[in-house]
Amino acid sequence: MRQSAEVVLRLQVRNHPGVMSHVCGLFARRAFNVEGILCLPVGDATRSTILLLVHDDDRLDQMILQLRKLEDVLEINRAHDAREAFATVRPFLQ
């Protein structure tokens, strides 16, 4: 299987206690590893933004299509500009 660079996905989601299990469960069920997760509420806190650091392998397009089907996922795109976010928090996690 082709495996190359890491890529960041940015998800706009509804902010409620179950949304993380929907998103992470989707990756877990398909044995697709998530390398890093960042999540914060945005605006009036009815929504959150999730950044997912994942490997850009052959299955990623299918994963994105599956994520789009989740009712709580309002928007999803590849966020090339968000790699820095993970570099910024790294010192707090080591």
Next chain:
Amino acid sequence: MKRTTGAELIVRLLERQGVTAIAGIPGGCNLPLYDALRASSIRHVLARHEQGAGFIAQGMARVTGQPAVCLGTSGPGATNLLTAIADAKLDSIPLVAITGQVPRAMIGTDAFQEIDTYGLTVPITKHNFLVRSAGELLEVVPEAFRIAASGRPGPVVIDVPKDVQNEGILIDGLPLPGRPDPLPLPRAEDVARAAAMIDAAERPVLLVGAGVIAAGACAALRCIVDKAALPSAATLLGLGALPYDHPRFLGMVGMHAARSTNLALEECDLLVGLGVRFDDRAIGKAAEFCPDARIIHVDIDASELGKIKEPTLAMRADVGATLRALAAAVAPATRPAWNRRIARLRAEHPLVMRAADDPLDPYGIIRHTAAMLSPDAIVTTDVGQHQMWAAQAFPCTRPRQWLTSGGLGTMGFGLPAAIGAALAAPGRTVVCFSGDGSLLMNLQELATAVEENVDVKIVLLNNAHLGLVRQHQELFFGGRYHASRFRTEPDFAAIARGFGARAWDLGDAADPRSTLARALAAPGPVLVNVPIDAAENVYPMVAPGGANREMIGGELHAAER
């Protein structure tokens, strides 16, 4: 402003959705909801196991195409529903399951009959809700129906804590019922390209799936099939989209297809997949399926396009609108060479049903039953050999006539689904072809069938085995049989009578044909026990993981041609 409770609100919102019957079982944490149901016009069908309630609701949904509702309490009520919910997910059936939950303050305390229904149902639903206040119900209930019925249909769970059901709330009106989202239409340039590909193809085949039936697109399908003389195969769940005797209909594709069907697909140069998901039981080894074909894939679910087979042309659209546009766009054609080739394949490699005139032969009992039924009868099956024999031999004539558990392959589906079908289609007989392994998995629903006095006829193909397991052990495990034979053989006719149903045993019958006719004509729930030879296998068979061209058994002998 009107004062109401969460439970009353749920019932009002269900009534506004047009729900007329619900299957379920009460328990500690959904009692407020049951109390509110007493005053409702909605008919409640008391199942004997929540899995039965789930499949009764599925039977209603599969017959009507509309979302159906099942109820369970918290804990075991919810876990018992899981199989029927998962089955609805895999077969894209619109289902709304409403479960009781322990009161909000007790969530997370391992309270009596507490289970994380939300967490358990994440992977087996289209969407799920844990309702946190009575006010949320105004949004959640219509949303659940909208989601269940929109796009590719599927199950939705609404988990409602008991105190939310009891919560008082002032409302100044009710929301509109949830309705399906508008359908995505095909792009004109894709329609033009698909029509050109069909016109240019020398050996095209349509592969028709459940999506065509879900979309109500069978008339449009027939239109294009007739206009362009397109040979058409169906998946297990696509049976009924074209009548069995339509001259272009090739029957079911895949693991237990007629040889001619798999061979026609092997030779095609264009495959048009319509509302299909290229399931492994249908296409065999994916890399070797339709090796010479370009593929057009039409589906309403974008994630199915390219998931298993990379199409030349992918169309994410309503298959009904697509077929109507395509039927107008394709050129009329007769395809004499290809249809002659198909006719020859069918003559040389037909489905072989040698003893179909014997009512104690697997094909024979299915054919005899079919011949005795009124044309508007509905058929359900369980899962196993009898299901495949019925898929091969039952003459389906219309969509939503044939109800079977395809994706999850749930033994125990047939009887409760038949009860649901009978409730949704009063005045029509529902035959449930079952096996002795499958029937025992939801046998308790015989009590429900008797209580509701539904017109359900169980035709039990009884070989005292898990027959398809036995067949796999014979063919793929060197005949090393283990745990596939039942060492005790229940008297199913006596058991059915014990539940209050009528029952006959063709094994004791002097004239099995007339006994079968009498049983099928009797009112209310009936069981007919049909002893069949345990050595009978379903042929042809493609080995799991094998290519569809490599079929075992089912050949026509030279002398029979």
